[in-house]
Amino acid sequence: MPEVTVTVDGVAYEEEVEPRLLLVHLLRDRLGRTGTPIGCDTGNCGSCTVLLDGRSAKSCSVLAVQADGSDVVTVEGLASGGDLHPMQRAFHEEHALQCGYCTPGMIMAAIDLLRDDPDPSEEAVRRGLEGNLCRCTGYCTIVRAVRRGARAMSGGRDAGPGGEAGGEAAGGPAGGEAAGEPAGEGVAAP
């Protein structure tokens, strides 16, 4: 069986896998990273979104062997020592969820979106998250959360992810002036 070397949320793993094993099953069943849910299981709903070498991917449509040598960041790799990632915090504060099933994928897709567009308009958020479905919220609060998370992330406060490997991928544009746009009370992590 092929051996796969992956870093997941900053931890290196070597795993023997069947070629047909999907990445999401490697994460959930073998590595215990159940923060990444399986939604539609057909590559449509986006709830299984993770960052693969810094870019969003639907882990139910990727073979584990395709991730060999890659750096994977899941929603579990975002928080740092009990401090939520700014995007997680924004979802919490905007109440951008009801059942929460789509939330991990939404957050990961949002973080990828900000790599290309650190201050997305409402339209850009809606377009950028077209691969993520939510059946509860009607999306309005999600769009607000992503924009709030974006402001917090570009505010210059270091609220990056925990895992060393996740830093560049998930942290977005770090540094910069501390001023920026007001992010709202308590949005940026300390």
Add this chain to the structure above:
Amino acid sequence: MRPFAYLSAPDVATAVRAVADDPGAKFLGGGTNLVDLMRTGIERPDTVVDITSLPLAEVEERPDGGVRIGALVRNGRLAAHPLIRARYPVLSQAVLAGASAQLRNMATVGGNLLQRTRCPYFYDRTAACNKREPGSGCDAIGGFNRSHAVLGVSGSCIAAHPSDMCVALAALDAVVEVESVRGVRRVPLASFHRPPGDTPHVETDLSPDELVTAVELPPSPIAANSRYRKVRDRASYAFALVSVAAALEVRDGAVTGVALALGGVATTPWRAREAERALLGAPATEESFRRAAEAELAPATGLPGNTFKIELARRAVTATLRRLLTEGSPA
């Protein structure tokens, strides 16, 4: 999923040799289509040859002013590339109109060329489908065919070609470079995809052991003024009912250059040569645009579920050209 062997090819020679030696082997790019098809048992390779380590992921300017796109360039990177955005905006726009960010991050240019139809009967293994199972019939022809083709159809298959990217490539006179153990050859995009005829399971000019290595875009004096219009049931994450890729050059009120291709309405990415002929030299007016669209759609044949596409396509062509004339390429 059915078990299969996996090989990550270190170089092109190894990749093409592995597939040439094993009729049950398939190349794997980003896997956004193949992995899904394997999961549903529609594709059943014995061996998967992963080609994503091959050095085919560059977008390069050519001395003649054209661009060479490696087959492994990811769709998202292609759409964002400055050379593509500046010289072939229709291609960037078409790619961004397809799928979602996650899929564009994984999907490769070569894989997009080879993606299979989204005809629901193709995916339903209990349905008759000549494309999936030659000779079994076509349940789409008498069935639910709202999404199906009205151009290039046959009595065996009416499945629409699903790609947005390929529609832009068709308008841009792209050439596909392929390699096998027999050497390298170049196939114009216009003859790369095959209409279904009596053999809808044969979708391209490729032999099973030929690997797409690059797509070449020739320099174009008109492509910098181009745009892609996609008409669909909802504004995001849906396949096209009709799409139009268009480039236009107008001087002194007359059309001096035009390239036009249609998606969503045809069994292959559809270069609209009839419309182009009607437009060249004609005054750049709404009336000319409409007449050109009518000329292109004249041979279209609709079924009860998809006849609406014929008029929709005429309007989409007219609207795309009007928009290009008044606004130019999208910002």
